[in-house]
Amino acid sequence: TRYKKMNYQLTAEHLMIRQAARDFAVNELLPGVIARDEHQQFPAEQIKKLGELGFMGMMVDPRYGGAGLDTISYTLAMEEISKIDASVSVCMSVNNSLVCWGLENFGTEEQKQQYLIPLATGQVIGAFLLSEPEAGSDATSQRTTAEDKGDHYLLNGTKNWITNGNSAGVYLVIAQTHPEKGSKGINALIVDKHAPGITVGAKENKLGIRGSDTHSIMFQDVKVPKANRIGEDGFGFKFAMKTLAGGRIGIASQALGIASGAYELALQYAKQRKAFGKEISQHQAIQFKLADMATQIEAARLLVHKAAWEKDQHLDYTLSGSMAKVFASETAMAVTVEAVQIHGGYGYVKEYHVERLMRDAKITQIYEGTSEVQRIVISRAILA
Ligand code: CAA
Numbered sequence: 001t002r003y004k005k006m007n008y009q010l011t012a013e014h015l016m017i018r019q020a021a022r023d024f025a026v027n028e029l030l031p032g033v034i035a036r037d038e039h040q041q042f043p044a045e046q047i048k049k050l051g052e053l054g055f056m057g058m059m060v061d062p063r064y065g066g067a068g069l070d071t072i073s074y075t076l077a078m079e080e081i082s083k084i085d086a087s088v089s090v091c092m093s094v095n096n097s098l099v100c101w102g103l104e105n106f107g108t109e110e111q112k113q114q115y116l117i118p119l120a121t122g123q124v125i126g127a128f129l130l131s132e133p134e135a136g137s138d139a140t141s142q143r144t145t146a147e148d149k150g151d152h153y154l155l156n157g158t159k160n161w162i163t164n165g166n167s168a169g170v171y172l173v174i175a176q177t178h179p180e181k182g183s184k185g186i187n188a189l190i191v192d193k194h195a196p197g198i199t200v201g202a203k204e205n206k207l208g209i210r211g212s213d214t215h216s217i218m219f220q221d222v223k224v225p226k227a228n229r230i231g232e233d234g235f236g237f238k239f240a241m242k243t244l245a246g247g248r249i250g251i252a253s254q255a256l257g258i259a260s261g262a263y264e265l266a267l268q269y270a271k272q273r274k275a276f277g278k279e280i281s282q283h284q285a286i287q288f289k290l291a292d293m294a295t296q297i298e299a300a301r302l303l304v305h306k307a308a309w310e311k312d313q314h315l316d317y318t319l320s321g322s323m324a325k326v327f328a329s330e331t332a333m334a335v336t337v338e339a340v341q342i343h344g345g346y347g348y349v350k351e352y353h354v355e356r357l358m359r360d361a362k363i364t365q366i367y368e369g370t371s372e373v374q375r376i377v378i379s380r381a382i383l384a
């Protein structure tokens with residue numbers, strides 16, 4: 001199936017969704033994006049509006065409050081939002097492709113009624129808690145414990161770097177129940193953020209995506225009903241891996257959007273800025289930069305759409321998702337650096353947006369599996 005031919009075309013519906021996301025980004029996100037970055041302000045109002053438009057549960061079945069769209073639609077929307085504000089799109093990505101997708105595909109009917117509907121309609125934001133201070137890439141080394149107490153689990157430990165950590169109402173927490181079973185002893189639990197025993201750490205002061213809400217979360221004897229476990233006892237690590245495989249398509253789309261946003265600004269600037277009696281776009285050195293940027297972006301977009309298409313066709317998209325993520329995030333880094341260069345000194349100040357996109361690009365090589373982790377996943381698949 002890996003070699004099944006991709007045959008997809010953007011439909012009228014896809015183009016409409018892309019346009020709606022583009023309009024939203026320009027009208028609702030662009031005003032204030034520089035100040036939100038500078039003041040590390042979480043885009044609460046903007047996320048609320050995104051939810052009202054159906055962008056927080058894009059792929060969820062309308063029975064559970066979602067928009068019932070395909071993964072290609074989701075990548076198109078993620079690209080457009082990320083062109084302008086990656087602090088908004090990371091929140092959107094975690095909610096859509098980790099939290100909602102995980103609950104819809106592996107949750108019970110009761111869990112979906114209680115938790116998925118408010119998440120998919122954007123009334124509540126979700127967070128995905130896998131990483132720990134000493135378990136990032138090495139994700140099976142979970143130290144957070146979910147002790148089996150019969151009718152409930154007792155949760156203890158610390159999660160690190162949690163996106164939406166303070167703004168979320170629902171946490172999906174990965175924790176170890178049977179240490180002797182290694183990765184097969186891990187569980188995924190749905191935890192109410194306001195449960196007694198939870199402490200939210202200070203917001204991280206970051207290089208990029210500064211508006212996004214990144215916190216460590218501490219659990220001390222937090223009681224979680226057994227009914228809040230996702231899947232069978234010991235399914236938690238597989239749950240995390242399966243969910244992250246799709247999440248990586250979301251982050252690849254984010255990286256693609258950061259790259260294409262920076263490229264569009266650089267293209268426009270190069271046609272206006274004059275040096276040595278002509279537009280800088282008339283200098284071949286600048287033309288070749290633009291040519292390379294456009295080519296890298298096109299390749300990244302094709303990989304992202306291929307992974308999304310495979311997911312929609314119910315094919316295995318683990319390999320294509322990792323390829324899309326590593327390529328798009330490296331493209332985002334390379335393209336944003338060149339976009340700053342094309343802007344010269346103006347690129348180095350905030351008003352021109354490209355310095356923010358350059359700072360935002362870096363995280364796409366780190367979260368949801370570093371570039372090195374993607375290469376582990378890719379090499380295992382091609383050597384298998
Ligand atoms: N689907 C289903 N099962 C999978 C799987 C997949 N894609 N990948 C692994 N598994 C299963 C394996 O089959 C294995 O189970 P069995 O023993 O039954 O075969 C089990 O999981 C353990 O897998 P590995 O032995 O491959 O584990 P490993 O220790 O070698 O690690 C890894 C593999 C790919 C490096 C993995 O640990 C990993 O992905 N690490 C990165 C973690 C990560 O991406 N964190 C992101 C946090 S969320 C986030 O970052 C959100 C955000 O920023 C916005």
Ligand code: FAD
Binds near residue numbers: 129162
């Ligand atoms: P480490 O795993 O310690 O890695 C350090 C370096 O060593 C990296 O370059 C890595 O690639 C490399 N390395 C490690 N192992 C290997 C190996 N086997 N082979 C080759 N190289 C290797 N996590 C969540 O669970 N939920 C979230 O919502 C979330 N949001 C985040 C938001 C932000 C802003 C940040 C910064 C992180 C977020 N994370 C989240 C955590 C993120 O997923 C981890 O930071 C990431 O997986 C890397 O883990 P680490 O930081 O522990 O680095």
